[in-house]
Amino acid sequence: MSHARVQAEDLALTGPTLRVRIPRLDDAGALFAQASDARVTRWFSWGPYQHEDEATAYLQRLPAERARGVQLDLVVEHRQSGPIGITGFSEIARRDRRATIGSWLGHDWWGTGANREAKALMCHLGFLLLGLERIGSYTGVEHVRSQRALESIGFEREGVLRAFHRHGEQRLDVVVFSLLRAAWESGPLRDVPASVSGVPPPLFVSTAR
Numbered sequence: 312m313s314h315a316r317v318q319a320e321d322l323a324l325t326g327p328t329l330r331v332r333i334p335r336l337d338d339a340g341a342l343f344a345q346a347s348d349a350r351v352t353r354w355f356s357w358g359p360y361q362h363e364d365e366a367t368a369y370l371q372r373l374p375a376e377r378a379r380g381v382q383l384d385l386v387v388e389h390r391q392s393g394p395i396g397i398t399g400f401s402e403i404a405r406r407d408r409r410a411t412i413g414s415w416l417g418h419d420w421w422g423t424g425a426n427r428e429a430k431a432l433m434c435h436l437g438f439l440l441l442g443l444e445r446i447g448s449y450t451g452v453e454h455v456r457s458q459r460a461l462e463s464i465g466f467e468r469e470g471v472l473r474a475f476h477r478h479g480e481q482r483l484d485v486v487v488f489s490l491l492r493a494a495w496e497s498g499p500l501r502d503v504p505a506s507v508s509g510v511p512p513p514l515f516v517s518t519a520r
């Protein structure tokens with residue numbers, strides 16, 4: 312295994328109470344416990360988990376998705392409580408220096424500030440380490456909590472994408488939000504301290520040749 316590979320597998324950003332890091336197979340139990348709650352997965356095309364094997368299968372898919380530059384999902388780990396959710400980048404467009412962020416947290420962590428800190432760490436990763444200029448996010452038109460959560464950390468509502476998300480047999484409209492690098496640089500998330508270890512997987516770095 313090359314030195315660069317080892318470092319990418321060690322990527323972690325640590326803030327005041329949380330760390331976002333590359334997931335491990337032994338996170339399955341904690342992720343299953345959080346995402347077997349239907350409130351957590353209500354707006355997703357998957358879940359709630361019925362068996363821990365589903366969390367294991369998800370975790371087993373991630374290394375190949377990272378290697379292909381498709382999805383960079385990180386575990387959100389609380390300093391005392393361990394894994395509390397997932398946050399990740401998808402739709403990586405290196406030429407345009409943009410990506411889309413999606414997140415879920417266990418229900419006990421809603422309204423605690425964990426979302427804000429996790430998003431601050433991901434913005435640090437996205438804007439400073441990956442070289443992004445734009446981080447977008449989608450949320451269901453009826454998912455008011457998620458819309459408010461995005462607005463409260465500085466994401467701007469841009470409009471509605473029609474029939475964008477397939478949920479079972481339903482086609483759902485979504486609201487698209489974004490945070491641009493300049494707004495992040497002058498906004499509140501930039502002030503959340505973050506220390507970095509490891510390096511991002513190379514295919515996610517917009518500024519890499």
Ligand SMILES: CC(C)(COP(=O)(O)OP(=O)(O)OC[C@H]1O[C@@H](n2cnc3c(N)ncnc32)[C@H](O)[C@@H]1OP(=O)(O)O)[C@@H](O)C(=O)NCCC(=O)NCCS
Pocket residue numbers: 350351352354414415416417420421422423424425426427449450451454455456457459460461463
């Ligand atoms: C989306 C998620 C990560 C947001 O994190 P959170 O900790 O719940 O968000 P916050 O508490 O920081 O912010 C929610 C905001 O919505 C408000 N809110 C909550 N319920 C609301 C409702 N029914 N109507 C209007 N506003 C509501 C809160 O008051 C808060 O606003 P404020 O910051 O101005 O006080 C979390 O709820 C989650 O993991 N949900 C399940 C997975 C999910 O749906 N992910 C998003 C898919 S698009």
